Amino acid sequence: MPKLNRSEWYDLTRDMNWNLTYVTDEQVWPEELSNSYGIPSEAWWTWDEPYKISYPEYVHNQSGKDESVYAVNAVIGRSNLFENLDPAWKAAIVSHYGAIAVPEYVAGIGEARMGRFGRAAAWRNMAMFGTLDETRHGQLQTYFPYTMLAKEPRLDWAHKAMHTNEWGAIAARHLFDDMFTANDAVSTAIQLTFTFETGFSNLQFLGMAADAMGVGDVDFSSLISSIQTDEARHAQQGEPTVKILIEQGKGDVAQKLVDHMFWRSWHIFALLTGAAMDYYTPLEHRKHSFGEFMNEFIIKQFMDQFRDFGLERPWYWDEHFLTELSWYHHATHLGVWFWRPTVWWNPAAGASPEEREWLEEKYPGWNDTFGKYWDVIGQNVRDGHPERTGPETFPMVCNMCQIPLCNPAGYMAGKLPSPEPLTLVWNGRPYQFCSAPCQWIFEQNPARFQGHLSLLDRFLGGVIQPPTIEGALAYMGLSPEEMGQDATNFEWARGAVLVG
Numbered sequence: 001m002p003k004l005n006r007s008e009w010y011d012l013t014r015d016m017n018w019n020l021t022y023v024t025d026e027q028v029w030p031e032e033l034s035n036s037y038g039i040p041s042e043a044w045w046t047w048d049e050p051y052k053i054s055y056p057e058y059v060h061n062q063s064g065k066d067e068s069v070y071a072v073n074a075v076i077g078r079s080n081l082f083e084n085l086d087p088a089w090k091a092a093i094v095s096h097y098g099a100i101a102v103p104e105y106v107a108g109i110g111e112a113r114m115g116r117f118g119r120a121a122a123w124r125n126m127a128m129f130g131t132l133d134e135t136r137h138g139q140l141q142t143y144f145p146y147t148m149l150a151k152e153p154r155l156d157w158a159h160k161a162m163h164t165n166e167w168g169a170i171a172a173r174h175l176f177d178d179m180f181t182a183n184d185a186v187s188t189a190i191q192l193t194f195t196f197e198t199g200f201s202n203l204q205f206l207g208m209a210a211d212a213m214g215v216g217d218v219d220f221s222s223l224i225s226s227i228q229t230d231e232a233r234h235a236q237q238g239e240p241t242v243k244i245l246i247e248q249g250k251g252d253v254a255q256k257l258v259d260h261m262f263w264r265s266w267h268i269f270a271l272l273t274g275a276a277m278d279y280y281t282p283l284e285h286r287k288h289s290f291g292e293f294m295n296e297f298i299i300k301q302f303m304d305q306f307r308d309f310g311l312e313r314p315w316y317w318d319e320h321f322l323t324e325l326s327w328y329h330h331a332t333h334l335g336v337w338f339w340r341p342t343v344w345w346n347p348a349a350g351a352s353p354e355e356r357e358w359l360e361e362k363y364p365g366w367n368d369t370f371g372k373y374w375d376v377i378g379q380n381v382r383d384g385h386p387e388r389t390g391p392e393t394f395p396m397v398c399n400m401c402q403i404p405l406c407n408p409a410g411y412m413a414g415k416l417p418s419p420e421p422l423t424l425v426w427n428g429r430p431y432q433f434c435s436a437p438c439q440w441i442f443e444q445n446p447a448r449f450q451g452h453l454s455l456l457d458r459f460l461g462g463v464i465q466p467p468t469i470e471g472a473l474a475y476m477g478l479s480p481e482e483m484g485q486d487a488t489n490f491e492w493a494r495g496a497v498l499v500g
């Protein structure tokens with residue numbers, strides 16, 4: 001077999017486009033599955049990814065990665081590493097597996113859609129590698145928790161969560177259906193690979209890998225580092241797609257797709273990663289605060305990229321995004337902790353005196369705002385009334401992000417936005433939104449979103465029976481053994497007595 005240099009055959013094999021004669025473009029790339037935004041085929045053929053790889057190279061690299069990460073897992077599985085992990089850190093990994101494992105597998109559908117309906121051969125080629133990547137991530141992140149089931153039965157939520165109506169699972173499915181399973185190939189490239197993966201995945205996979213290493217969770221750290229190397233490669237399908245849209249005078253299309261998905265990604269990462277970094281990671285091992293990671297990965301790196309392409313910052317940047325950056329994840333964390341029976345992990349409060357000092361340092365003003373809530377909760381615990389620290393009612397849920405409205409009220413008025421939801425009546429049905437950008441996303445395409453019922457819509461509409469807290473918990477798939485409890489059995493609150 002002649003051994004040619006890679007450069008002599010690579011372009012021929014990766015990028016073979018031709019004009020169709022037996023069928024029309026529309027038959028091969030229906031707009032629903034591959035919105036061309038009116039850009040002609042020949043223009044799509046200029047699609048050129050910055051990262052080049054052949055199939056033999058791909059297989060070689062991937063099998064090497066799998067060998068080493070499964071070897072780490074096999075060794076760790078025989079140790080007592082998991083038992084010795086800080087209970088607060090366990091909240092970070094148990095929540096991660098439920099929220100991420102199956103969605104990774106589902107992301108393979110988005111990649112496969114680009115693999116079939118991408119508008120250039122080079123792109124379809126890259127996306128097929130992406131499909132294999134996401135399959136690997138789904139397998140890894142269901143297998144790793146499986147090996148620890150004997151130690152933490154709720155790790156079966158890695159597989160179970162997305163098959164339930166637990167509220168976080170509904171929020172995640174609503175987002176991921178919007179982003180990849182119910183999206184066309186071109187929009188998927190902009191929203192999944194450019195916005196979500198280039199922008200936000202780094203937060204979860206680089207930031208959390210650093211924290212995991214600090215904690216001594218070698219298993220989790222090696223797992224997510226291994227995944228990140230794939231993400232960094234296949235995320236690069238976004239850039240050439242954005243480039244073509246802009247060159248062809250469709251910058252406004254790219255901008256709108258980014259604005260839409262940037263906001264949605266922000267909310268889900270604030271909910272998941274915000275709590276993991278600022279409340280669940282043991283204090284002595286926190287590398288950076290969530291706010292600092294957001295600054296580094298999103299505000300600096302990702303926005304530099306925006307400017308290079310000639311895109312604008314989303315319209316809601318200053319008024320909504322930068323404002324929420326100072327409070328939103330503190331509020332969702334407080335909500336998750338308070339409504340802890342509704343989640344499958346044991347949330348850590350992260351509100352001991354030392355932790356509060358750290359929060360005040362990283363987020364000046366925290367003590368006067370969120371600290372006030374934790375004062376009351378801590379006092380109730382110390383007074384012997386832990387039952388006063390749990391929910392009796394349900395919160396309003398946003399009809400876009402599906403995350404409960406948690407805009408703080410009371411003495412925080414004036415410092416933070418109004419706790420009142422935004423209401424839009426559309427086709428006779430009222431919809432509630434937590435924020436102006438969530439409402440804006442709905443208004444851009446009501447037909448896409450109008451049929452969905454939030455958890456609260458289902459509660460009020462009689463879908464959830466009996467219409468009680470217990471009925472709703474059962475509807476969410478949570479047995480009493482599975483419902484979240486305070487990760488440290490209120491140790492953080494009792495500690496305050498010793499110090500104060």
Ligand code: MN
Nearest residue numbers: 104107134137
């Ligand atoms: Mn992945």
Ligand code: MN
Nearest residue numbers: 107134197231
């Ligand atoms: Mn990915």
